[in-house]
Amino acid sequence: MTTSLSILGSISREDFLRDYWQKKPLLIRQALPGFIPPLDIDELAGLALEETVESRIVMEQGSDGPWQAFNGPFEESFFETLPEENWTLLVQAVDHLLPEVGAVLQHFDFLPRWRMDDVMISYAPIGGSVGPHIDYYDVFLLQASGQRRWRLGQFCDESTPLLPNTRLKILTDFQANPEQDWVLEPGDLLYLPPQLAHWGTSLSEDCTTWSVGFRALSAEEALCGAADFIGERLREDQRYTDADLTLPRHTAEIDDAALERLQKLLQQVINSPAALSEWFGRAMTQTKYADQLIPQDTDWTTATLNELIEYAEATENLLAVSEGSRLAFRSAAEGQWLFADGEAWFYSASLQPWIEDLCRRFTFDTQFIKLALHNSESATLLLHLINQGSIYLLDEDAGDEQPLH
Template structure:
């Protein structure tokens, strides 16, 4: 299914992106839900899928984590089922991510889907990332407050809620409406009837995550082995003193690793293409041989990228799921990064090179791309 987003992207980026929340009425005209509540409930029964049930009864918040065996104990009001990264597991929902490729792929994270009964929600809270919330079936009321330092409290450790706030947006969303919320704006939504919501979330790595990820990369490569040296050790008034120039020298040693452009590029390509949630990888059995792939593409078959697979390009280098893909055929590699569906024309003359076919076969046999008629 193709979804067409009625949004003036240049105007939106200038006026709203990371600046102000906004409701986009009929962002998706004649919206059709790509998944049913029963299908979503079924996914939450799978151990590989990250899911939660959130309820608010008698003034108390309760959170339970999947996989779930049954929902018979849930009542008819005041609860929600939330499932992360549904686009990894349900192919039709992956199509809902494509209209947001006007923004950089590396910033897009995953698609969280919630089903809520009347009164269902997770309370007032803050997110530290951008999110587009698409209304599916049913109606849901949303309130968004001004961006101000909000005190978080934890009625439940899994719910980082905030104090009540004055709303600058207070609207009822209907099918196809979209609510965009930048980081730091408190918000809450609760269903007026059985409703589905689709949240397209964006990555916003913290400095802590970046430093930790880079440190792991350095350790795995066994780089940074240079040791501190001071052949002209300076004199000091006290042997207990660490001099400013010594701290400067150690900082320069550390920065030299980050300032290496080749190393920084390789690390970030690997780091940012690793998914935060599991992928629904199903390697073909038996594995494809390179000549079988050539024949299938020549006959007009299409390769489709696995939902949630992160394929990104830095300069002339392409990274897939945490690994760099090596090949001199840059246009073909660019096609892997740019296109969700690929045919023989995307690869051009690269298909005549046995080494490229072997590389493509390795990617397909890893379950990253699969053939569709």
């Protein structure tokens, strides 16, 4: 029997993954009915003033030409110079900054958490847009306020012509599909698979859109990253050999046999399930920004955890996964790893149920911490996560936080 998730409307999780995920778009009316964004336009603009926040403004007609982009942080005076229409503010990784924004990710628990990238929030007055373009990753577009018109087009690739003289990847030939031309209202959700051309335009003064994006390693990133990681672990005596060498037709020729030997060598060294597992887990949980984690000034110990739970109620949430942190695990024949924000630790197979519970949660109550303290290995892993900043201590009144509805 299949199960449904409210954010997918009448579509079951299984049907969505089979029929839509990375295949075709899906519009879900009132995926989050009654949705009220937890920050307003002024607060979003305030984030764009911060030095540590990644932001940009796109103007359809800038002083230097069409589709001009400006990178933050911005001065308040810059906003005062903007025209009344036809520009867009985009603020990246707002879920890393505000837990109440990150809570929306809990609605996407039918997808791997380690695939999630961030929640970007955009604001645009009437006519605001970033032009017809494509993304190389999956994205869910949640209309938070106002109205935005979305027009979808053709699937594109690296050879698709782009508009010259702009840093933005604007398509020169947008082939609009008249059957996929929709106006989204607050609470509506639009899923777009990778490489599908799309063009969103604000129809109101208060248009804000939340973009839930997903990580997708390029072949170059995977090849170079895995090769570097595995290369550091190779022995000096693992070299090209040609004991089967026969008399060459020409002494300067690199023949097919030589290439076959090279290919065999590369296949031998890359065929390391343990190394690939560890590299992939580290890569897919790596933080979005290098200085994102805030480690403890003084390392916690089991004594710290015991002191924390001494007077707490059994169901009280004391700890939480840091905003933007990624936890994942791999349990396979080659071993068991817990991954968190680019780090990796081995764990015993007997700890599997606890690891799965750890990676499923967003907050941790007294009962969970007590269970971790019953086993030295789980206690050590929990302390690793706390001390490196992947898990942090909630404020006194934060235990009652609930996901957005």
